[in-house]
Amino acid sequence: MNAGKTLFAQIMDFLPWTTFNRYVEKYDGDCGVRTMTCAEQYRIMAFAQLTYRESLRDIEVCLGAQVGKLYHMGFRGTMKRSTLADANESRDWRIYADFGQRLIVQARNLYIKDDLGLDLSNTVYALDSTTIDLCLSVFPWAHFRTTKAAVKMHTLLDLKGNIPSFIHISNGKMADVHALDLLQPEPGAIYVMDRGYVDFSRLHSLHLAGAFFVTRAKSNMKAHRVYSVKTERSTGIICDQAIALDGFYTKQDYPVHLRRIRFKDAESGRTLVFLTNQMTLPAATICALYKSRWQVELFFKWIKQHLRIKCFFGTSENAVKTQIWIAVSVYVLVAIIKKRLNLNASLYTLLQVLSLTLFEKITLQQALTNTSDTSGQHQLNNQLILDGI
Structure with missing residues (x-):
């Protein structure tokens, strides 16, 4: 069934594109768009996350070197960094936030039977936040301190599968305790803070x-x-x-x-x-x-190391939130693929393999099965790999 499809195209097939299009319609994301639709913007940004691109020029050069394969990856043509920059500035970030939340619902349903090792039937959440430092002269809208800019990522992590069930991106000045006002408490659930x-x-x-x-x-x-x-x-x-x-x-x-x-x-x-x-x-x-509760700290360290949420492809608030939400959705997407294909490798190993093979025309199962998982050794070296994922 996947003959002629690149690994990247196969990964994108796991996404509920009908749902994505509903969110695009809801926020008029493609209104007046001629060159790059929201779906193509998402694919490019997801590609950047999976291959560890560091800048718009980096993305443009990388995709430009594989022009003959772009059609098979779902792209309509060559990508220009100015077009992507405009899309990140103007397409409503809520499209990607709502889509990320939809993927989170899918992932949590897949991991709901995972064992926490505590002999509990309750859902257990860990609540915390992490600060993402920004340059004040480049991101003046995110003023945090006299010489510093930042945004905060408030996260409620479901410890079954380490899937974030709630994320709120605020300016760096928002006190952690105010995140409690944004939650809808779940009866019987346990919140660890x-x-x-x-x-x-x-x-x-x-x-x-x-x-x-x-x-x-x-x-x-x-x-x-x-x-x-x-x-x-x-x-x-x-x-x-x-x-x-x-x-x-x-x-x-x-x-x-x-x-x-x-x-x-x-x-x-x-x-x-x-x-x-x-x-x-x-x-x-x-x-x-x-x-x-330490699992949420590890989650923050993990995504900061393995996803692109420290080097941003745009300077506006909309561009920053768009990139963070697409990064989160890519993390959740790989977790979904891991569960649906019943893979034993860690997310770290899967991301490393995918970063080097996205242009290959082999099946996902073939690429990701029988993968040598060295995450145990990696964890000893820098302690940034989440247990069990």
Whole structure:
């Protein structure tokens, strides 16, 4: 069935183009367009992500060297960097944001049965943000500090498959805790966050919605113990208590009991204090849940290293958001392909293979099966590969 099709064309066949065209229509993306449609813009930007292109000229030269194969890759003709630059500036970034969210829904359905290793039926999310530094003189709209520009990528990561279920791109000044206002809490789900998200009125809203949270307590938190549960100190759990808040405002913001777990890490010797509204799970599971939050940090490091979200192909806010969303959708697309083809290789290995073979006319299964996966060694060297993907 794939005879004569390049690997790139086969990858693009996994995308729901009918859905993409609906989003283009919704935002009038192709209105008045003569030379480069939104679909072709997406293909070119996806190609840039998969082959690690660093600039518009880089993309133009690379595609220009393979003119005879462009038709078989889904391109109508040669690509000019000025045309792509104009498309990135003018095509509404929400087309690619909505399309990325659609792919995220697909990927999460594929990974829904993955085991977290915590014997939980609940969906577990890790919430955090990462700052993407920009040059203030080139990106003045993203003013962050006196001499610095930046955007923030607020991400809610589904730990089953490490698929981002929610992404919001803001200016660098937006405080992390405000991301909680943008979420639609899922009853029964567990949200794992660091201390930057401790705002008791917002946490109480999560509680009222039937969701659970696990976070760390701030050192200045005022509270008193209501009762304690017996613990086994040999496991590192020093105490497991129900507490009530004592602060004038905090006890109004969160009027019901919280659970406080004090844990001493045997390896580092650090003592950590966790807060949660989940009263029934074992204390060890709560500690393991917070430890799993590190997956979102690894996700940020991974996409910054292996996708193009630090060197941008345009300077406007629209161009930056377009590139970030297409990068995320490419990450999710490769995760979908990995699951649908039942591949054992890591995403890192798949991306490395694809970066060198996109022009080849062989089947995806042939190119990606029996791939020697050296991600274990790579992980030891720089610790940027996500486990299990």
